[in-house]
Amino acid sequence: xxxxxxxxxxxxxxxxxxxxxxxxxxxxxxxxxxxxxxxxxxxxxxxxxxxxxxxxxxxxxxxxxxxxxxxxxxxxxxxxxxxxxxxxxxxxxxxxxxxxxxxxxxxxxxxxxxxxxxxxxxxxxxxxxxxxxxxxxxxxxxxxxxxxxxxxxxxxxxxxxxxxxxxxxxxxxxxxxxxxxxxxxxxxxxxxxxxxxxxxxxxxxxxxxxxxxxxxxxxxxxxxxxxxxxxxxxxxxxxxxxxxxxxxxxxxxxxxxxxxxxxxxxxxxxxxxxxxxxxxxxxxxxxxxxxxxxxxxxxxxxxxx
Numbered sequence: 001x002x003x004x005x006x007x008x009x010x011x012x013x014x015x016x017x018x019x020x021x022x023x024x025x026x027x028x029x030x031x032x033x034x035x036x037x038x039x040x041x042x043x044x045x046x047x048x049x050x051x052x053x054x055x056x057x058x059x060x061x062x063x064x065x066x067x068x069x070x071x072x073x074x075x076x077x078x079x080x081x082x083x084x085x086x087x088x089x090x091x092x093x094x095x096x097x098x099x100x101x102x103x104x105x106x107x108x109x110x111x112x113x114x115x116x117x118x119x120x121x122x123x124x125x126x127x128x129x130x131x132x133x134x135x136x137x138x139x140x141x142x143x144x145x146x147x148x149x150x151x152x153x154x155x156x157x158x159x160x161x162x163x164x165x166x167x168x169x170x171x172x173x174x175x176x177x178x179x180x181x182x183x184x185x186x187x188x189x190x191x192x193x194x195x196x197x198x199x200x201x202x203x204x205x206x207x208x209x210x211x212x213x214x215x216x217x218x219x220x221x222x223x224x225x226x227x228x229x230x231x232x233x234x235x236x237x238x239x240x241x242x243x244x245x246x247x248x249x250x251x252x253x254x255x256x257x258x259x260x261x262x263x264x265x266x267x268x269x270x271x272x273x274x275x276x277x278x279x280x281x282x283x284x285x286x287x288x289x290x291x292x293x294x295x296x297x298x299x300x301x302x303x304x305x
Contacts, residue, residue, distance in 0.1 A: 050077040052101070053084045059241045060093035067102025072110035073157050078135055085138055094249055095241040096142065098165060099149040099234065105174065106158030115295060118288050125279035132157070132189045132278075133271055139164040140193060141260055143253050145244045149237040150174045151230065155212070160190040163197065163223050166256070169237055170215040171230040176223070177212040184290025184300070186281045188274035196263055198222060 052063040062084050064071040071077075088096050100106055120128070139146065139161065148165035153175045162168050162176070178194070180187040187194075187207050195203045198221050206213070206221075218224040228236045244252065281287050285305040293300035 048080050048084065050074065050080050051084060053087065055088075055091060055093050057242075058092070058094045058245045059097060059238060060088040060091060060095070061097045061099065062088070064098075064100045064106055067100075067104070069110060070104035070107035070153065071100040071102070071158070072107045074110040074113055075131075077110075078131060081135055082138060085142060089143060093144065094245045095145045095147065097147045097149055097234075097237050097241060098139075098161065099237070100151050102152075104152040104158075105148075105150045105154040106161055107153055108156030108158050108179070111295065114291060117282060118291055120282065122279060122283065125282045126275065129189065129275040129278040133275055136160055136164050136189055136193070137271065143256060144249075145241075145252060145256070147237050147240055149233050150215075150224075151233055155179055156187075157190075163190075164193065167226075167240060168218075168224045169226050169228050169233060169240070170218065170224045171233055172215055172227055173230070174215040174218075174224075175212050176214075176218050177210065178207050179210045179212070181208065182210040182290070183294045184281070184284070184287040186277050188278040188281075189271065192267060192270035192274050196267070 048065075050064070050066055052061075052065050054061050054063075062081070064077065064081075066072060066074070066077065085096075117125075117128070146165040146167070148162040148168045150162050150168060150170035152171065152173065154162040154170075155175065155177050156179050159176045159178060162170075178187045178190065191203065191207055194207070198206075202221055215224055215227050219227055226236070285303050286300075289302065290300050
């Protein structure tokens with residue numbers, strides 16, 4: 001009886017380890033269909049703290065993983081989203097799904113981060129604004145198809161993340177809202193893309209009122225592609241991903257570049273202005289009052305300054 005070679009034993013152990021790590025947070029394995037039991041050369045050794053990154057059968061899944069905070073956006077989570085997107089782009093994955101752990105998709109900016117915004121310098125506010133631009137623009141321009149599986153509330157920045165994806169699926173209970181004006185912010189970063197998505201009239205309604213709207217209304221606006229029962233959300237997301245994988249990857253990439261290229265120059269100009277507007281509003285009395293009132297759970301007393 002021939003004993004397995006050292007490399008053979010190593011390969012068997014590697015395959016067992018790969019199966020164990022198949023859905024491990026912070027790792028990507030080779031994702032091509034039929035190759036989900038092999039480690040890719042660029043296997044990620046990093047353990048994410050605020051999200052999970054998994055890959056199987058050509059589909060990468062990023063799960064925002066702060067359920068106790070309703071997946072609110074901390075600066076750490078924002079940085080890890082950028083890192084995860086970089087790794088998905090370098091991986092063999094052909095499609096990316098973005099979703100949230102627990103009952104919410106993303107509840108907007110974390111309260112602890114919100115407290116730090118008062119008193120920042122203009123330069124610091126500009127850098128914060130540019131960070132948000134990097135997140136939204138990276139997702140919007142991502143070269144591979146993206147699917148948002150909205151499993152619950154997606155508010156403010158959460159709405160932004162959900163609607164930057166190529167496809168947005170939502171459960172009937174999902175809630176959306178560009179609520180920035182209610183606490184003295186300007187929804188500057190997402191507004192530039194929202195106007196292109198839904199038109200000026202609907203954008204004015206959503207951005208100026210800051211109201212919460214449900215999945216059915218989001219569907220009517222074209223911000224949601226499908227409404228899916230909660231128990232079938234991820235299955236439908238993976239089914240859609242499977243349909244996209246059947247297409248030519250190079251053709252899909254070229255088509256995304258073509259679509260985004262139609263408005264890229266205008267979008268660059270609008271976002272540059274949005275960054276300035278977003279930073280400037282943070283020096284106003286209304287901004288400080290809005291944040292303070294929100295944290296103190298009271299109605300703001302606006303001065304208009």
